[in-house]
Amino acid sequence: MGFFDRVKKAFGVKPKEEETKEQATQNAEEPQGEEQTTESAATPETDTNEAATESAAESTAETTLAEPAAAEPDVVEPSTETNETVESAVEPQAEEAPSADSDEKENEQPEEAEQSPLTSQSAATDSQSDLEANTETVSAEETTTQEAEATVQPTTDTKPAAAEPVEESVEIEPEAKSDESEQTLEAPADAVTPSETSIAEDTTDEEDVTAAPETPQDSITEYDQGLAKSRHGFAARLNKFLANFRSVDEDFFEDLEEMLIEADVGFETAMEISNQLRDEVKLQNAKTKKQIGQVIVEKMVDIYGEAGENEDNSLHFTTNPNEPTIFLFVGVNGAGKTTTIGKLATKYHNEGKKVLLAAGDTFRAGAIEQLAEWARRAQVDVVTSKPGTDPASVVFDAVKKAKAEQYDILLVDTAGRLQNNVNLMNELAKIKRIIVRELPDAPQEVLLVLDASTGQNALNQAKQFSKTTDVTGLILTKLDGSSKGGIIIAIRNELHLPVKLVGLGEKAQDLQIFEAEKYVYGLFKDLIED
Numbered sequence: 001m002g003f004f005d006r007v008k009k010a011f012g013v014k015p016k017e018e019e020t021k022e023q024a025t026q027n028a029e030e031p032q033g034e035e036q037t038t039e040s041a042a043t044p045e046t047d048t049n050e051a052a053t054e055s056a057a058e059s060t061a062e063t064t065l066a067e068p069a070a071a072e073p074d075v076v077e078p079s080t081e082t083n084e085t086v087e088s089a090v091e092p093q094a095e096e097a098p099s100a101d102s103d104e105k106e107n108e109q110p111e112e113a114e115q116s117p118l119t120s121q122s123a124a125t126d127s128q129s130d131l132e133a134n135t136e137t138v139s140a141e142e143t144t145t146q147e148a149e150a151t152v153q154p155t156t157d158t159k160p161a162a163a164e165p166v167e168e169s170v171e172i173e174p175e176a177k178s179d180e181s182e183q184t185l186e187a188p189a190d191a192v193t194p195s196e197t198s199i200a201e202d203t204t205d206e207e208d209v210t211a212a213p214e215t216p217q218d219s220i221t222e223y224d225q226g227l228a229k230s231r232h233g234f235a236a237r238l239n240k241f242l243a244n245f246r247s248v249d250e251d252f253f254e255d256l257e258e259m260l261i262e263a264d265v266g267f268e269t270a271m272e273i274s275n276q277l278r279d280e281v282k283l284q285n286a287k288t289k290k291q292i293g294q295v296i297v298e299k300m301v302d303i304y305g306e307a308g309e310n311e312d313n314s315l316h317f318t319t320n321p322n323e324p325t326i327f328l329f330v331g332v333n334g335a336g337k338t339t340t341i342g343k344l345a346t347k348y349h350n351e352g353k354k355v356l357l358a359a360g361d362t363f364r365a366g367a368i369e370q371l372a373e374w375a376r377r378a379q380v381d382v383v384t385s386k387p388g389t390d391p392a393s394v395v396f397d398a399v400k401k402a403k404a405e406q407y408d409i410l411l412v413d414t415a416g417r418l419q420n421n422v423n424l425m426n427e428l429a430k431i432k433r434i435i436v437r438e439l440p441d442a443p444q445e446v447l448l449v450l451d452a453s454t455g456q457n458a459l460n461q462a463k464q465f466s467k468t469t470d471v472t473g474l475i476l477t478k479l480d481g482s483s484k485g486g487i488i489i490a491i492r493n494e495l496h497l498p499v500k501l502v503g504l505g506e507k508a509q510d511l512q513i514f515e516a517e518k519y520v521y522g523l524f525k526d527l528i529e530d
């Protein structure tokens with residue numbers, strides 16, 4: 001059975017052979033007059049599916065309205081400097097810096113960094129003594145935690161000050177960063193802008209922490225809703241293409257290739273689909289535009305399925321119960337690393353795991369605060385340091401702490417950009433060396449975070465990163481704000497790196513374990529069900 005039929009079966013849409021066989025049996029067995037009954041019996045199957053999806057959507061909406069837990073966060077701030085960080089993180093006025101400010105900060109950073117300890121420390125070796133100096137920072141945690149808690153001021157509308165990380169994220173302005181992208185890896189060209197991501201502004205993520213455990217139906221709904229924009233975008237392109245259809249000739253294949261490339265399935269994949277369709281009998285026999293559309297989608301889905309036959313999309317954890325699992329997150333600025341770590345921390349905390357975060361992005365001051373705030377909301381611990389500190393020392397402290405205090409999992413944030421690509425790659429290599437030296441089997445995952453809304457740009461970033469870093473898997477974020485969900489097809493066919501997680505929104509529960517069937521169904525649902 002092809003992947004297309006597997007997806008249909010998984011979601012209650014009968015594969016064609018079965019439909020045909022069943023129809024033939026029914027025709028043979030049943031009197032003519034009962035045909036009507038057979039047809040109407042088949043219809044509710046789809047309806048039930050949709051009704052279930054809708055009711056799950058309602059229940060998800062209800063869940064997100066739950067009030068946050070009263071419990072104080074369990075944030076551990078290792079350094080005295082970090083106190084300032086936490087204090088500023090819980091003061092809404094100070095946080096709500098206008099975007100002009102953030103522009104300034106962004107522009108100033110490279111200069112500051114030149115004089116900052118980061119540059120000199122990066123140049124220095126990662127000697128044990130350098131690193132141990134930072135361990136002192138960790139020992140200050142109790143005092144800091146108390147002070148951090150003391151500064152938390154609940155707001156009158158019962159929403160905690162924690163709502164601010166969303167505003168923190170507003171500081172990230174992809175356009176403003178485009179200058180930087182010339183020096184560093186290409187930054188997202190059309191990343192989701194703050195206004196597009198405002199969905200999370202009135203729904204604090206703290207609510208997610210108290211959300212009910214996810215059911216399988218919730219994740220189908222998440223895929224369904226998160227991929228709506230891509231689904232509609234693809235359907236619109238396909239309809240436009242079919243509207244111009246006259247006959248299956250050379251022009252048809254040229255237009256098809258163009259349409260597929262526009263849908264971000266990638267050049268190579270577009271050619272493969274087109275070439276395979278040239279020999280496709282079904283296409284030659286298709287009578288209506290609808291049938292042609294079906295054949296195209298079926299071919300696309302089958303090619304995607306075949307390419308992923310040996311792909312391991314699962315996240316790997318340590319097999320040693322006495323050691324923590326470590327996930328290292330890499331990717332360009334604004335791709336969604338910090339947010340993804342926050343979401344994952346929430347998920348693992350809710351599953352009962354002891355979670356530690358490491359704020360390894362010491363280059364962008366806001367990134368430390370942002371991660372500390374996610375940690376506070378997820379009620380997990382975090383190791384931070386002063387902006388400009390050597391990130392490797394933060395990671396060293398975090399790994400030691402994770403080992404000594406038997407954390408189940410350590411999630412390490414890293415900078416999305418430095419003065420240039422070489423520095424960034426050297427830094428990532430250094431961080432990895434520190435981890436391996438402490439725990440030879442770690443990190444279990446090096447996850448490259450890609451902003452799906454940047455389409456081909458994301459693909460190029462992945463190619464560049466995977467040349468210099470041992471990426472074990474991809475996380476595709478912001479699919480909800482993008483019509484470029486077709487990129488998943490190009491990624492599988494051209495990169496051969498497994499997608500492990502997908503970001504389908506800004507809230508904690510919007511991060512989903514990647515499941516190809518659900519993804520494909522979310523992307524082509526309307527066409528598959530027809």
Ligand SMILES: Nc1nc2c(ncn2[C@@H]2O[C@H](COP(=O)(O)OP(=O)(O)OP(=O)(O)O)[C@@H](O)[C@H]2O)c(=O)[nH]1
Pocket residue numbers: 166169170172192194196197331332333334335336337338339340361364367370414415416417449477478479480481502503504505506510
């Ligand atoms: N709509 C949507 N927005 C997302 C998603 N993931 C992240 N974001 C938003 O993307 C923006 C950037 O996310 P960050 O987590 O700060 O990105 P980063 O990679 O850590 O960026 P740097 O710290 O600059 O390296 C924030 O506004 C997030 O809320 C997602 O799946 N959907």
